[in-house]
Amino acid sequence: MISVEEARQLVMSQVRPCEGEHRLLENAVGRVVIVDIVSPEAYPLSDVSAVDGYAVGTSQGPWTVVGELAAGDTTDIVLGGDDAHRIFTGATVPLGTTAVLMQERCTREGPILIHEGAPFLVGANIRREGESVKAGEIILRKGSVLTPAAIGLLASCGLKDVMVSIEPLISIIRTGGEFIEEGAPKKGRIYSSNDRMLIGALREAGCYTKDEALLAQDEADELRRVLLAAVQAGGVVITTGGASVGDHDLLVPVLKEMNATIHFHGVAQKPGKPMFFATLNGVPIFGLPGNPRAALVLFYEYVLPFLSAMRQRRDPWLRTHHLPLNTALTLKGDRAEFRAARVHDGRVELLADEGSHMLRTLVEADALVYLPATQRAWNAGDPVEVHALPHHRSPQGR
Amino acid sequence: MISVEEARQLVMSQVRPCEGEHRLLENAVGRVVIVDIVSPEAYPLSDVSAVDGYAVGTSQGPWTVVGELAAGDTTDIVLGGDDAHRIFTGATVPLGTTAVLMQERCTREGPILIHEGAPFLVGANIRREGESVKAGEIILRKGSVLTPAAIGLLASCGLKDVMVSIEPLISIIRTGGEFIEEGAPKKGRIYSSNDRMLIGALREAGCYTKDEALLAQDEADELRRVLLAAVQAGGVVITTGGASVGDHDLLVPVLKEMNATIHFHGVAQKPGKPMFFATLNGVPIFGLPGNPRAALVLFYEYVLPFLSAMRQRRDPWLRTHHLPLNTALTLKGDRAEFRAARVHDGRVELLADEGSHMLRTLVEADALVYLPATQRAWNAGDPVEVHALPHHRSPQGR
Numbered sequence: 001m002i003s004v005e006e007a008r009q010l011v012m013s014q015v016r017p018c019e020g021e022h023r024l025l026e027n028a029v030g031r032v033v034i035v036d037i038v039s040p041e042a043y044p045l046s047d048v049s050a051v052d053g054y055a056v057g058t059s060q061g062p063w064t065v066v067g068e069l070a071a072g073d074t075t076d077i078v079l080g081g082d083d084a085h086r087i088f089t090g091a092t093v094p095l096g097t098t099a100v101l102m103q104e105r106c107t108r109e110g111p112i113l114i115h116e117g118a119p120f121l122v123g124a125n126i127r128r129e130g131e132s133v134k135a136g137e138i139i140l141r142k143g144s145v146l147t148p149a150a151i152g153l154l155a156s157c158g159l160k161d162v163m164v165s166i167e168p169l170i171s172i173i174r175t176g177g178e179f180i181e182e183g184a185p186k187k188g189r190i191y192s193s194n195d196r197m198l199i200g201a202l203r204e205a206g207c208y209t210k211d212e213a214l215l216a217q218d219e220a221d222e223l224r225r226v227l228l229a230a231v232q233a234g235g236v237v238i239t240t241g242g243a244s245v246g247d248h249d250l251l252v253p254v255l256k257e258m259n260a261t262i263h264f265h266g267v268a269q270k271p272g273k274p275m276f277f278a279t280l281n282g283v284p285i286f287g288l289p290g291n292p293r294a295a296l297v298l299f300y301e302y303v304l305p306f307l308s309a310m311r312q313r314r315d316p317w318l319r320t321h322h323l324p325l326n327t328a329l330t331l332k333g334d335r336a337e338f339r340a341a342r343v344h345d346g347r348v349e350l351l352a353d354e355g356s357h358m359l360r361t362l363v364e365a366d367a368l369v370y371l372p373a374t375q376r377a378w379n380a381g382d383p384v385e386v387h388a389l390p391h392h393r394s395p396q397g398r
Numbered sequence: 399m400i401s402v403e404e405a406r407q408l409v410m411s412q413v414r415p416c417e418g419e420h421r422l423l424e425n426a427v428g429r430v431v432i433v434d435i436v437s438p439e440a441y442p443l444s445d446v447s448a449v450d451g452y453a454v455g456t457s458q459g460p461w462t463v464v465g466e467l468a469a470g471d472t473t474d475i476v477l478g479g480d481d482a483h484r485i486f487t488g489a490t491v492p493l494g495t496t497a498v499l500m501q502e503r504c505t506r507e508g509p510i511l512i513h514e515g516a517p518f519l520v521g522a523n524i525r526r527e528g529e530s531v532k533a534g535e536i537i538l539r540k541g542s543v544l545t546p547a548a549i550g551l552l553a554s555c556g557l558k559d560v561m562v563s564i565e566p567l568i569s570i571i572r573t574g575g576e577f578i579e580e581g582a583p584k585k586g587r588i589y590s591s592n593d594r595m596l597i598g599a600l601r602e603a604g605c606y607t608k609d610e611a612l613l614a615q616d617e618a619d620e621l622r623r624v625l626l627a628a629v630q631a632g633g634v635v636i637t638t639g640g641a642s643v644g645d646h647d648l649l650v651p652v653l654k655e656m657n658a659t660i661h662f663h664g665v666a667q668k669p670g671k672p673m674f675f676a677t678l679n680g681v682p683i684f685g686l687p688g689n690p691r692a693a694l695v696l697f698y699e700y701v702l703p704f705l706s707a708m709r710q711r712r713d714p715w716l717r718t719h720h721l722p723l724n725t726a727l728t729l730k731g732d733r734a735e736f737r738a739a740r741v742h743d744g745r746v747e748l749l750a751d752e753g754s755h756m757l758r759t760l761v762e763a764d765a766l767v768y769l770p771a772t773q774r775a776w777n778a779g780d781p782v783e784v785h786a787l788p789h790h791r792s793p794q795g796r
Contacts, residue, residue, distance in 0.1 A: 024594075025594050025598065026593075026594040026597040026598050026601070026609070027601075028598075029598035029599070029601050029602045030602060041589075043756075044588070045584060045587070045588065046585070046586065048588075070575065070576070070616070071574060071575070071576035071588075071688075072574070072575045072576025072577070072586060072587050072588075073576075073586060074585050074586035089688070089689075090576055090588060090688070091576070091586065092585070092586035132756045132758065133758075139758075140761070146598075147598075147602075147761065147787075148595050148596070148598045148599035148602060148694060148697075149595070149694055149757050149760035149761045149763070150757075150761050151591075151594055151595045151598040152591045152592065152594070152595030152690045152694060152757045152760075153591075153690075153756075153757040153758060153761055154591075155589060155590065155591035155594045155595060156588070156589055156591040156690060156756075156757065157589065158578075158589045176469060176470070177468065177469070177470045178468070178469035178470025178471075178488055178489070179470070180556075186443060187444070187472050187490070188444065188470060188471060188472035188489065188490035189443070189470050190442070190443065190446075190469075190470075190488060190554070191439075191553060191554055191555065191556045192553065193549075193550045193551075193552075193553035193554040194550065195424075196422075196423050196424040196549055196550070196553045197546050197547070197549045197550030197553060198546070199424040200423065200424050200426075200427035200544075200545075200546045200549040201427070201546035203424070203425075203427050204427045204428060204545075204546060211424070218468070290469075290487070290488070291487075292550045292551075292554060296546060296547055296550060299546075321741075321742065321743050321744065322743050323743065323744050324744075343719075344719065345719050345720050345721065346719065346721050346722075346744030346745075347744075358441075358530045358551075358554075359547050359548075359550045359551040359554065360530065360531075360537075360551060362547035362550075363538070363545065363547045363548050363551055365547070
């Protein structure tokens with residue numbers, strides 16, 4: 001059994017980056033840019049007015065208003081020292097402009113303009129060409145996610161499309177024979193939930209996945225056939241169930257027979273001790289336990305960061321903070337633990353530990369707390385490592 | 399000019415909830431459930447084993463192993479006091495079971511089973527029927543977002559589909575004549591960015607929007623025609639540009655002519671003072687300024703919460719924390735301010751204030767800080783109100 005840190009390293013050692021594609025900016029929100037994005041233009045493109053008001057020549061006034069410029073208009077007029085020009089936000093200032101005066105600070109009688117209040121500075125309310133962005137400057141670094149703000153920035157600089165990672169394809173395999181089937185007796189069986197939960201999580205992450213999981217009973221021939229089909233589809237394979245060491249857990253033995261490389265099987269963590277990670281023909285295979293809570297925690301802690309790394313995201317791990325616990329905590333055992341938590345006003349509340357089988361605390365959680373095997377006791381106020389879950393708010397509200 | 403608090407109230411007073419639709423769980427991730435979700439079944443459905451091991455009768459052993467149960471299997475055997483039954487995680491325990499022993503704590507010679515180590519408790523490693531969820535219990539409250547964990551919980555309880563809000567339809571209108579057009583001279587003009595930025599933001603939020611904004615020059619007839627088309631499409635309308643009081647800002651006068659109700663025009667805030675909010679034939683119209691930074695901040699602070707409320711989300715506002723500033727701050731003027739910020743380890747770093755025209759700090763931000771008009775000075779360490787942006791991590795990494 002290896003440590004969480006070793007497991008994280010082994011998983012990341014098998015990342016193969018996705019290819020890139022050009023997409024229109026508005027169709028690429030949430031995607032990762034895979035090259036440094038260079039601005040083709042300066043921003044602003046010319047010296048422009050920052051306000052609605054009057055461009056004025058070098059004198060201190062009064063000035064004579066000689067014309068009017070809307071945003072998008074330009075003029076060939078060159079302002080003399082006593083000339084002024086009506087101008088609106090974003091319009092290019094005429095040659096000879098010393099400053100732009102805000103309309104609220106001016107009085108105008110016919111063509112005569114007077115400035116009121118404090119003296120103005122040379123250059124006031126003018127945004128200079130290239131003040132925010134110079135042509136040829138890097139405006140978004142390789143590995144960044146294209147947020148709405150990033151889309152706006154790139155569009156402002158004259159870009160229409162962008163090179164982003166394609167999204168990974170994932171196949172889900174559900175193993176085990178204990179699931180309730182339509183029309184069959186329910187006795188002793190359970191409803192299948194991992195497949196739909198993981199499909200939902202993958203869709204939330206923007207990945208491609210089929211509408212249904214591949215199903216396999218706990219029989220070697222069937223497992224082999226389904227694994228082969230998933231691996232031939234390429235991308236990434238996630239299996240749920242069948243990763244423990246029980247007599248009915250055949251996945252790892254079958255993968256070994258198929259000449260898969262088992263990078264690890266068993267991690268000193270709670271939940272999710274029986275997790276395995278393998279590759280077969282270069283296709284990564286995550287073996288998640290059948291318990292829904294364990295499966296979802298391991299999805300967030302290992303699979304999602306792996307998929308982010310495939311997408312070439314610069315920091316693929318869940319966003320991490322160090323924040324104080326609001327109560328003391330002592331752990332038994334020698335395994336690292338991932339615990340459901342809520343963060344409020346910078347303090348961490350651990351949610352009830354239900355064992356590995358239930359999802360109710362994860363429904364309430366907005367973060368996972370990582371409690372390493374090297375520490376077993378915390379006082380109230382001691383910092384812990386907090387991994388933010390990718391949905392930004394618990395669905396149950398604050 | 400009204401306060402931010404008044405503007406927030408006026409906006410929310412015009413919310414009309416979206417209708418509902420049934421969707422398969424796996425196709426409803428991120429959607430809001432609009433009724434309390436009641437579990438049709440108990441969870442677990444029967445008394446099941448929590449581990450791989452042996453179900454044992456009432457004696458303290460040794461026991462005789464009389465059968466084997468995989469997950470999903472059941473048996474009619476009733477365990478006598480000295481009987482044991484091989485069992486796997488999730489399988490229903492036979493009648494007569496006192497506890498389940500973990501296989502790691504047992505030794506077995508042929509059919510004879512002996513337990514090692516500390517005595518076990520009655521009921522150990524058995525999950526009782528309905529222990530986690532009782533049939534008829536509310537498992538997800540109305541107004542919750544369907545996260546992957548919630549999907550897993552509902553599926554575990556036997557649900558396949560769920561009643562969620564449909565997603566709102568939004569039309570974007572871009573006003574103004576200052577934009578660069580294909581093949582036309584660029585002099586004095588700017589690249590259009592708000593339309594694509596807002597389409598990206600709406601897609602990130604899961605809303606329906608057309609691939610392109612409706613365009614309108616600053617002319618009353620054209621504005622009237624485009625507004626009418628957008629209002630007839632229903633849903634929500636967002637306009638950008640033309641909300642100021644400059645001579646070229648015709649939107650509000652045109653809306654008044656059309657008999658729209660102008661709920662407010664002008665908010666004591668920075669950025670975004672010229673914002674307006676109107677309704678026409680019951681369709682809400684958000685008037686955002688042309689400056690991209692102001693437009694995006696107001697989208698997050700007003701439009702997105704409004705859309706969340708339409709979707710019937712229980713707490714529609716951006717998730718709010720109170721966290722300490724890492725440096726002192728003094729503000730001029732008497733307007734409330736929204737500032738781009740980054741939060742790390744529970745402390746707030748305000749990003750450089752660039753004025754309302756540029757997006758570079760918003761690209762780096764993971765939160766907006768709301769600085770109310772009633773306070774103008776903060777010491778380092780003083781708490782401020784932090785609104786988390788809906789993408790969970792700045793694209794530029796930690």
